[in-house]
Every structure is written in C-alpha cells, then in structure tokens.
Amino acid sequence: MSAEGGLIHPLLLSEGLGLGEMTILGKEVEFGHVFYTWMALGILVILGLTVRGRLRLVPTGAQNVLETLIGGLEDFVVSNIGEAGRRFMPILCGIFLFILTMNFMGLVPGLDAATANLNTTAAMAVCVFLYYNMVGLRRWGPAYIKHFMGPMLPLAPLMFPLEIISHLARPLSLTLRLFGNIRGEELVLVIFFTMAPLFSTLPIYFLFGLAKGLQAFIFFMLTMIYLKGAIEHAH
Amino acid sequence: MEKRRGQRSGLWGTAGRASVLGLHLVSGMLVGGALGYFLDKHLGTGPWLKLVFFILGLGAGARNIYLDLKLILREQEEDAGSEK
Numbered sequence: 001m002s003a004e005g006g007l008i009h010p011l012l013l014s015e016g017l018g019l020g021e022m023t024i025l026g027k028e029v030e031f032g033h034v035f036y037t038w039m040a041l042g043i044l045v046i047l048g049l050t051v052r053g054r055l056r057l058v059p060t061g062a063q064n065v066l067e068t069l070i071g072g073l074e075d076f077v078v079s080n081i082g083e084a085g086r087r088f089m090p091i092l093c094g095i096f097l098f099i100l101t102m103n104f105m106g107l108v109p110g111l112d113a114a115t116a117n118l119n120t121t122a123a124m125a126v127c128v129f130l131y132y133n134m135v136g137l138r139r140w141g142p143a144y145i146k147h148f149m150g151p152m153l154p155l156a157p158l159m160f161p162l163e164i165i166s167h168l169a170r171p172l173s174l175t176l177r178l179f180g181n182i183r184g185e186e187l188v189l190v191i192f193f194t195m196a197p198l199f200s201t202l203p204i205y206f207l208f209g210l211a212k213g214l215q216a217f218i219f220f221m222l223t224m225i226y227l228k229g230a231i232e233h234a235h
Numbered sequence: 236m237e238k239r240r241g242q243r244s245g246l247w248g249t250a251g252r253a254s255v256l257g258l259h260l261v262s263g264m265l266v267g268g269a270l271g272y273f274l275d276k277h278l279g280t281g282p283w284l285k286l287v288f289f290i291l292g293l294g295a296g297a298r299n300i301y302l303d304l305k306l307i308l309r310e311q312e313e314d315a316g317s318e319k
Contacts, residue, residue, distance in 0.1 A: 163295075165288070168270075169259070169266040170262075172262045173261075214247070
C-alpha cells in the first residue's frame with residue numbers, strides 16, 4: 001500500500017524486495033499489487049501440482065481440504081444451474097480460489113491483499129462480463145438479443161436501454177464491492193496496528209477472515225448467476 | 236452430513252444475495268449517469284441526455300433489486316418445499 005490511502009503499511013515484502021514500484025516504458029507504476037497477484041498465482045499452482053502429484057483414493061491432508069471445498073462448490077453450482085453448470089466449474093472455482101487466496105494474503109503480516117487495488121478487481125470483473133456475454137452469444141447466437149428485450153415486445157424500446165445499463169452496472173458493482181470491502185479491511189488493520197499492535201489486530205482477524213471468505217464467495221456466486229442468466233431462456 | 240452442507244451453503248447463498256442488494260441499486264444509477272454525461276459531452280446535447288439516462292439508471296437499479304428479490308423468494312419457496 002503506497003501513499004494513495006494516506007497510510008503507510010508498516011511492513012511489506014514487496015518494498016523489501018524493491019518491487020513496490022517499477023519503471024515501465026519510462027513511467028513510474030505501482031507494482032506491489034501485481035507482485036502479490038503473481039504470488040497468489042504461484043501459491044495456487046504449487047499447491048495444485050503438489051496435490052496432483054500425490055493423489056490418493058482415500059484423501060489426506062491438502063487433498064482432503066481441496067476435495068471438500070471443490071466438491072461443495074460443485075454441489076452449489078449444480079443445484080443452481082443444473083448439470084449444464086459443470087462445464088463452468090473450472091472458471092468459477094478458479095475465480096473463487098484465486099480471490100480467496102488473494103484476500104487471505106492480506107491477513108498475513110508482510111503481505112498485502114492484491115484485491116485491495118481497484119485495478120485487480122476491475123480486471124476480473126471485466127473478464128467475467130466478457131465471458132458470460134460470450135457464453136450467451138455462443139449459446140443463442142443472434143437470438144441472445146432477446147435477453148435484453150424484456151418480457152413483452154411492446155415494452156422493448158423502454159426495456160432495451162434499461163437492460164443495457166443494468167448489464168453494464170454488473171462489472172461496476174462486482175469491482176466496487178470486492179475492492180471496497182478488502183481495501184476497507186486492510187485500512188482498518190493498518191490503523192489498529194498503529195494504535196495497538198497485535199493486541200487489537202488479532203481478535204479482528206476472525207471477523208475479517210469470515211468477511212474475506214464471504215466476499216470471494218459473493219464474487220463466485222454472482223458470476224454463476226450471470227452465467228445462468230446467459231444460458232437460460234430469456235425470461 | 237449432506238443436509239448440513241446444504242443448509243450451510245443456503246445460509247451463505249442468502250447472505251451473499253442479501254449483501255449485494257445495496258450496491259446493485261446504486262451501480263445502475265452510476266452507470267446511467269456516466270453514460271449520460273459522456274454522451275452529452277460528445278454530442279453537445281445539453282443536460283437532457285444526462286437526465287434521461289439518470290432516470291433510466293434509476294429504473295435499471297430498481298429492476299436489479301426486483302430480480303434479486305425474486306431470486307431470494309424463489310429460493311425460500313424451494314427450501315420450504317423440500318422440507319415438507
């Protein structure tokens with residue numbers, strides 16, 4: 001976290017490694033959150049590879065945890081979208097695990113949550129927006145426009161701009177919700193840490209752990225709802 | 236075990252759906268306002284498109300809320316149906 005919030009993070013790995021800021025094409029850019037995004041990617045890839053290398057029929061350890069988590073998510077998706085939802089499990093589950101990892105990295109001392117930067121969340125929300133529209137277009141072809149026409153044909157001229165606005169509002173609300181929540185939590189943690197280190201921050205970890213998990217779940221759930229809307233019949 | 240898992244994801248699902256309501260109402264207005272602002276700036280049509288798109292944004296926000304509430308209600312009815 002740089003000066004943008006008016007608060008200096010007491011301890012950051014990216015600053016220690018000299019990766020907090022970078023000069024790319026003659027421009028000074030803040031690089032810390034990109035570094036943490038890559039770190040989250042690295043953690044997930046290494047975790048995935050180690051678990052894949054030691055797959056057992058009777059799961060133990062990390063395999064057990066991941067199987068429970070992914071199995072639960074798959075049940076949730078199938079109970080909402082139906083069997084067609086299994087096709088979207090990779091992207092949905094990827095989104096959930098990626099955001100969850102990045103969110104929880106904010107609770108580790110010395111690391112920062114990459115989702116506390118507007119650019120990270122905006123990139124993911126735009127990807128989700130493009131993806132579900134692409135899925136809808138491929139499923140329905142030109143008839144996808146019926147999804148924007150509202151329930152009755154005479155009302156279509158009124159409903160069309162309304163639907164366009166409400167679809168455009170989706171990435172915006174995805175972006176702002178995740179960013180606002182995580183950023184706020186990071187700020188509260190820094191403020192509490194400067195007031196009373198450890199004594200005040202440790203109890204709040206429990207609350208923020210729940211909130212960060214819930215935010216990752218909400219992003220995952222909304223993506224699922226949008227995908228469901230794209231592959232379902234219009235109204 | 237299966238039932239407990241179902242109840243827990245139901246709680247999380249409802250918590251998620253309820254907590255998105257506020258921002259869904261506001262983001263429609265924001266997008267409507269921004270669209271109107273940029274269209275006005277490029278077409279030079281005075282304050283009119285701003286007004287029209289802001290009101291459309293209000294409508295879109297209200298519609299988002301309506302859809303969310305319908306989703307929550309449908310889920311509750313399904314839950315009630317499965318308990319019988």
